Every structure is written in C-alpha cells, then in structure tokens.
Amino acid sequence: MRDAIARALSWVLSVLAPRHPGRHSAAFLAELSTPIPAPVTPWSRPWSGPTKEEAAALFRREAETTMELGVIQERRRAAALATMGVDYPYTYEGAPFPRSAFAAAGVSA
Numbered sequence: 001m002r003d004a005i006a007r008a009l010s011w012v013l014s015v016l017a018p019r020h021p022g023r024h025s026a027a028f029l030a031e032l033s034t035p036i037p038a039p040v041t042p043w044s045r046p047w048s049g050p051t052k053e054e055a056a057a058l059f060r061r062e063a064e065t066t067m068e069l070g071v072i073q074e075r076r077r078a079a080a081l082a083t084m085g086v087d088y089p090y091t092y093e094g095a096p097f098p099r100s101a102f103a104a105a106g107v108s109a
Contacts, residue, residue: 078090
C-alpha cells in the first residue's frame with residue numbers, strides 16, 4: 001500500500017513541479033563542454049611584451065585599485081575608532097569640512 005501511495009505522490013509531483021536538468025542531462029553536459037574564453041591581457045602573450053600604452057593602462061588601473069583599497073581601509077579605521085568613541089579625522093573628496101577642521105578642534109586619533 002505504501003508503495004502505491006509513494007508512486008502516486010511522485011507522479012503527481014512530476015506532473016505539477018517542473019523538472020530541473022540534472023548533472024547527467026544533455027543540457028548540463030552541453031554547458032560544461034562550452035569553452036570559457038581566457039581573459040586577454042598583455043601578459044598572456046608569452047613572446048611579445050605589452051606596448052607602452054597597454055602597460056600604462058594596466059599601471060593606471062592598478063593604481064586606481066590601490067587608491068580604492070586605501071580609501072576602504074581608511075573608512076574601516078574610522079568606523080572601528082567610532083565604535084570605541086574616538087573621533088577620527090576622516091575626510092573625503094567633496095566633504096563639507098576640511099581636514100584642518102579636526103586639527104583646530106584638537107582631535108587626534
């Protein structure tokens with residue numbers, strides 16, 4: 001009896017619920033077989049180095065990333081000090097107050 005109930009429930013679920021392609025289905029294997037293109041960088045060409053323009057663009061991009069990481073680190077430092085109740089002279093571009101406003105108040109971190 002239990003077997004018949006289980007079969008009936010599985011049939012109802014198979015009719016009502018859409019099936020997702022499993023790992024062994026043709027659709028899943030077709031997705032795996034499509035090659036993923038490798039990122040093209042000037043450093044991926046082994047026998048020819050990057051041109052000056054490509055190297056300058058990469059250097060500029062790395063410098064921007066480094067500056068962004070510095071800003072993130074400063075924000076985290078300001079947040080950590082704020083949780084301890086310490087004012088940190090955190091300023092940013094376009095801030096309504098300059099860094100000197102903190103120095104005049106005698107606040108230091």
